[in-house]
């Protein structure tokens with residue numbers, strides 16, 4: 283089948299490559315000329331393990347191509363996936379500008395019957411509006427079939443998640459759209475749930491909200507564990523052994539960031555408020571999450587009379603390991619706060635390069651973690667990059683000024699690290 287992906291970001295590029303890999307002829311459209319120029323050369327402009335190889339392979343097999351030609355792309359394809367961003371507006375609602383523009387573009391250039399797949403995460407009720415936006419703009423009288431097909435991939439694990447998803451959700455009351463989706467996904471070996479577009483949209487938001495709730499729950503318990511002197515890692519492990527609870531998303535630490543959980547939690551809260559069904563539990567989840575970095579910094583501050591003049595080495599800028607994405611990464615507000623307290627900050631991240639704005643604020647970035655820690659008074663771990671577990675901590679001990687580690691991801695083995703005479707503090711774990 284010939285498929286068009288509109289929006290070559292994390293989702294569009296990954297899913298485009300994966301559908302090409304499954305034997306379809308895929309084209310990727312984006313209005314950003316630089317991104318398309320880079321993708322055409324087989325160069326992935328963001329970091330995602332394994333994707334670059336698949337991208338090049340599919341380009342070589344002529345199953346994957348890229349374009350900025352909106353008219354031609356829309357005219358020549360019958361299945362169009364919308365994968366543009368839906369970031370938060372100031373008020374927390376999802377910004378539908380990009381989705382609406384794409385729908386209008388489709389309407390303008392629609393020349394025959396088409397199936398439109400909404401893959402972007404959109405507020406409940408949007409998929410039905412997409413159909414209206416297309417029809418309002420279209421002079422073509424052939425039918426348009428619209429279906430909601432939320433995406434559940436995680437950055438850093440995107441290929442595995444896209445190739446082997448736990449489930450596929452397809453939501454529409456349009457029989458033709460459902461038929462097209464079942465055909466498209468016929469080679470995928472996982473449960474497929476058919477439902478309404480609104481239920482599909484709701485499933486996406488409630489899934490993210492539930493995972494965010496698990497994280498805030500365990501973080502709240504981690505604070506209690508700090509007070510009680512109980513190890514939260516043992517608590518998570520013990521809880522997770524119960525099949526009904528499961529081991530996932532019970533890692534206590536600095537809380538959730540990224541381009542999805544914060545914005546999707548906000549949007550769901552806004553929708554519920556708009557329908558006068560406020561979600562008290564989820565409000566608390568958000569509040570716990572936004573207080574988590576202050577809780578962590580309080581621990582750091584308690585160890586010093588003042589942070590003024592102290593040299594802090596901060597490990598990890600990405601919002602999670604195996605990605606270069608810093609959207610809503612907790613590391614950035616932490617750096618800001620450290621600067622406000624007049625500390626000097628040296629950072630390391632295996633893949634993220636700090637933007638000029640940050641460098642201009644006086645942050646020093648090092649490509650070698652051992653350089654970053656030289657003369658530091660504290661090491662703050664903000665991203666769970668496995669590389670940090672592998673460091674020669676004995677060597678680190680000899681490079682630092684003060685042997686203090688604040689582990690915002692509880693990723694090091696406290697007992698082992700203390701053997702090197704470090705003072706070690708995690709969250710609910712020390």
Ligand SMILES: NC(=O)c1ccc[n+]([C@@H]2O[C@H](COP(=O)([O-])OP(=O)(O)OC[C@H]3O[C@@H](n4cnc5c(N)ncnc54)[C@H](O)[C@@H]3O)[C@@H](O)[C@H]2O)c1
Nearest residue numbers: 289290291292293312313314365366367368402403433437
């Ligand atoms: N990133 C994830 O891990 C993830 C996972 C599941 C779902 N989602 C959802 O998928 C959607 C896309 O997320 P993303 O992270 O891939 O976004 P992104 O910001 O990485 O990419 C969006 C792309 O759309 C392009 N674009 C904007 N307007 C366009 C237009 N009119 N025509 C063509 N291209 C246009 C932008 O240039 C950009 O390249 C969001 O709704 C997000 O919530 C994201």
Ligand SMILES: O=c1ccn([C@@H]2O[C@H](COP(=O)(O)OP(=O)(O)O[C@H]3O[C@H](CO)[C@@H](O)[C@H](O)[C@H]3O)[C@@H](O)[C@H]2O)c(=O)[nH]1
Nearest residue numbers: 433434435436437497531532533537538539540542601602
């Ligand atoms: O036990 C845990 C698990 C995760 N996190 C944090 O939670 C955030 C999100 O992590 P993760 O869910 O792995 O990454 P995302 O790429 O944001 O993926 C989420 O958001 C996507 C966009 O909607 C969905 O598609 C995915 O299913 C959903 O997991 C990160 O800051 C993690 O550090 C924790 O603090 N503790």
